[in-house]
Amino acid sequence: MPLFGTVHGLALIVITIIAGICIREGKRGLVWPRAMLAFICLSVFPINQLALIGVDFEPAIERFIPFHLCDIAAVTAGFGILTRNPLLCELTYCWGLAGTMQALITPNLTLDFQHPFFWSFFIQHGAIVIVALYLPLAMKWKPRNGVVLRMFFWNQIYFFAALTMNWALGTNFGFLARKPKTATLLDHLGDWPTYLFWLQLLAILLIILLFLPFRRSINIWRWNRIGVSPHHE
Numbered sequence: 001m002p003l004f005g006t007v008h009g010l011a012l013i014v015i016t017i018i019a020g021i022c023i024r025e026g027k028r029g030l031v032w033p034r035a036m037l038a039f040i041c042l043s044v045f046p047i048n049q050l051a052l053i054g055v056d057f058e059p060a061i062e063r064f065i066p067f068h069l070c071d072i073a074a075v076t077a078g079f080g081i082l083t084r085n086p087l088l089c090e091l092t093y094c095w096g097l098a099g100t101m102q103a104l105i106t107p108n109l110t111l112d113f114q115h116p117f118f119w120s121f122f123i124q125h126g127a128i129v130i131v132a133l134y135l136p137l138a139m140k141w142k143p144r145n146g147v148v149l150r151m152f153f154w155n156q157i158y159f160f161a162a163l164t165m166n167w168a169l170g171t172n173f174g175f176l177a178r179k180p181k182t183a184t185l186l187d188h189l190g191d192w193p194t195y196l197f198w199l200q201l202l203a204i205l206l207i208i209l210l211f212l213p214f215r216r217s218i219n220i221w222r223w224n225r226i227g228v229s230p231h232h233e
Helices: 006-027 032-051 060-064 069-083 086-105 116-137 147-169 194-214
Strands: none
Touching: 006 032, 006 086, 006 116, 032 069, 032 116, 069 086, 069 116, 069 147, 086 116, 086 147, 086 194, 147 194
16 A cells, blocks of 8 residues: 555545544444444454455464554544543553554555455544543543653563563564665664664653643643542543
8 A cells, every 4th residue: 555645545435434423423422433333343353364364474373462562542432532541541542642643654565455454454543542532532531640750660661571571482573673665764863773762752751642642631740649639530
């Protein structure tokens, strides 16, 4: 699929339209957007595996372990929008807009729109981003005090867990072992392992920018202890 080509552009436009409809209906108090988005997020990984039947990707083990950041974000999004769990919502908002949004803009996708995985890819990543927007815009969700440090902590948990799995299994979760074959932002951050350092700095910057809009209603810096704040939303 050509990056920023007609098909890619149309896919992004469709996702934007669906996001607008879901948020509008959610503001009206309708339940179906939450139910639909939760179902998509929680069912998309096995659907992806079915869509990839007959496609030979290496290393094959990555196809059966949902440990890419977007796979985990799909789980946090699905359960977060259903349960309103504070930590799951914070992770979804952070990872959905800082990580999955980038995957939509520069998708690691070599298959065109005629292949089932093209559809499952954009459905998965689109649903995560829509949930990340739906939480604050339709559900009036707000993060808790200390969210910036808390998200930095959980980012480090994923970062080192993915590095460990990549070392042990020869995988490339989080693209921390090597860059994807398609063009992405990582191409501008130097070679491995240099780009890992810049990726960390970029993640910190994005976390701060994402939670700045909430600074008037919460203290985005102060953190009492992991997962606990005096303002439990």
